[in-house]
Amino acid sequence: MKRKYPVRFISTASLGSALLLALSATPSPAADSTWTGANSTVYNDIANWTNGVPGSxxxxxxxxTTTANQPYLSTGADIGGIQFLTETGGWTLDSDGSIITLGNKGINTTGQTSGTNTIDAPIRMNMGQGQQAWTVTSGSTLVLQRTLYDVSTNVNSRLTVDGNGTVVFQTTNTFVSQLLLNGNTTTLSLEADGALGTGELILNGGIINSVGARTLTNSSIRLIGNVSFTGSNLTTNADVRIAYAGGALRTLTIENNTTINGVISDYTGDAAGFNKQGAGTLTLGGANTYTAGTSVSDGTLIVNGDQSAASGDFVVLSGxxxxxxxxIGGNTSIAGILTPGNSAGTLTFVDNVTLESTAEVNIEVTGASAGEYDQLAGDGANTLNLDGTLIIDxxxxxxxxxxxxxxxxxxxxITGSFTLIEGIDLGDGLYWDTSALATSGILKVVPEPSTSAMLIGLGALTITFIRRRRP
Incomplete structure (x- = not known):
């Protein structure tokens, strides 16, 4: 005989209670929390936060108002983001070296109009979702005193910095994600070599400020806006790609000494070039291939590399x-100052060169042997149009x-001629003969005209005297 088991019915009310109990055991949704420092400086003390210690x-x-109890991190923190809201003050997040793992909410100083916020802890950017944004508002400064690196990167990983404030990097950083700089006055201040990581640096406006002589270690640089370089010497060996600007030139404002040793090329194949502005010096050392031309409006541009493949027009404005x-490739027009060589050396042009009436050509001479004087050289098939002033040092x-x-x-x-030549008089009765300059580019040391005439006169007197003594 089969055993009969009683049938048990579960009421709807019981199911509801069980579901409620299960839900109550589930962790509560993420909740932002504000630091009060009510109990201590310990970051991970729940009593120091309005809504508990922030989670991932x-x-x-x-x-x-900034509290006397500034947060101190003695164990790691895994948070979604950091927000500084104090309008005119500044916070310091200190640590013993414990790491902050930072999620995709990034860092922002929304509403802050002045003040400096300092993070003295290593930051590990969790780039699992690919993007992280830091917004540092105008007048606000964010100082990072320890290493910034990333984890869970993918091919689209990118850190974007904008807001027209200043971010100060005080140490070498190792993050490999792209770094995008946005905003006309957003400033990245570099206090160490390699401060901007090792990934691609994308410049869409903004300012790179070098505190002391610094070297970038980025794998490449992409210029998609106008950018300024300030401070001390800055060097990069990375290749630079310039994005098409609708027929205009991108502006590089150089207020320091900036050196680009990598190759400058067009981005995506569309013709691009740059306008060098600012009182500083930009030195190019690569075999550049960009094709939309170069304009030098202010300061100095030094070309030490072979950019014969950079085919756009090259213009140097007065001053x-x-x-x-x-x-240098491309037809060149010079209304400013031309100083060939590094000390004594040769600057070569592969296309036609025109010296305008305001041009000033400075030639340094330390000796008469090759390599001891400056040269302007053509490639054998181009034309040099002379005008302006030649100054011989x-x-x-x-x-x-x-x-x-x-x-x-x-x-x-060679056509035309210099309207004024300075430095002809060499002293000791010698001067530079420039009569062959416009035809063969030659200067020759000869006696001064008065000395030459006197020598000829003395020679004539001697001959007459000798002739008169003959029988």
């Missing part, structure tokens, strides 16, 4: 300076009668 999806908020010992040169130097070489055709 939460914002850690620092607002109102600006072009120098170096490299090769003879400092350190001991002139010898008959010395000959060629300061204009390799040109198929």
């Amino acid at each position: 999806f939460d914002l850690a908020i620092f607002s109102g 600006a300076t072009l120098g170096g010992s490299g090769i 003879n400092t350190g040169y001991t002139a010898m009668l008959g010395d000959t130097i060629t300061i204009l070489s390799g040109w198929d055709t």
Whole structure:
């Protein structure tokens, strides 16, 4: 005989109670929390927060009047983001070296108009979702005193910094994600080599400020807006790609000494170029290939690399300076100052060059042997149109009668002439003969005209005297 089991019915009310009990056991949704420092400086003390210690999806908020108990991190923190809201003050998040893991909410100083916020803890950016944004508002400064690195990166990982405030990087950083700089006055201040990581640096406006001589370690640089470089010397060996600007040139404002040793090229193949502004010096050392041209409006541009493949027009405006010992492609017009060579050296042009009436060509001469004087060189098939002023710097040169130097070489055709030449008088009765300059580019040391005439006169008197003594 089969055993019969009683049938048990569960009421709807019982099911509801069980479901409620299960839900109550589920962790509560993420909740942002504001620091009060009511109990201590310990970051992980629940009593110091309005809503408990922030979690991996939460914002850690620092607002109102800064408290005496500034947060101190002695164990790791995993948070969604950091927000500084104090309008005119500044916070310091200190640590013993414990790490902050920062989620995709990033860091922002929304509403802050002045003040400096300092994070003295390593930051590990969790880039699992690919993007992280830091917004530092105008007048606000964020100082990072320890290493910034990333985890869970993918090919689209990117840190974006904007807001027109300042971020100060005080140490070398190792993050490999892209770094995008946005905003006309958003400033990245570099106090260490490699401060901007090792990934691609994308510049869409903003300012790079070098505190002391610094070197970038980014794998590449992409210029998609106008950017300024300030402070001390800055060097990069990365290749630079310039994005198409609708037929205009991107603006590089150089207020320091910036050196680009990598190759500058067009981004996506569309013709691009740049306008060098600012009183500083930009030095190019790469085999550049960009095609929309170069304009030098202010300061100095030094070309030491072979950019014969950079085919766009090259324009140097009045008051600006072009120098170096490299090769320049594209038709060149110079209304400013031309200083070939690095000390003594040769600057070569592969297309036609026109010196405007306001041009000033400075030639340094330390000797009459090759390599001891500056040269302007052509490639054998181009034309040099002369005008303006030639200034010969003879400092350190001991002139010898008959010395000959060629300061204009390799040109198929030389037309025009300099309207003024300075530095002809070499002293000791010698001067530079410039009569062959416009035809063959040659200067020759000869006696001064008065000395030459006197020598000829003395020679004639001697001959007469000798003739008169003959029987």
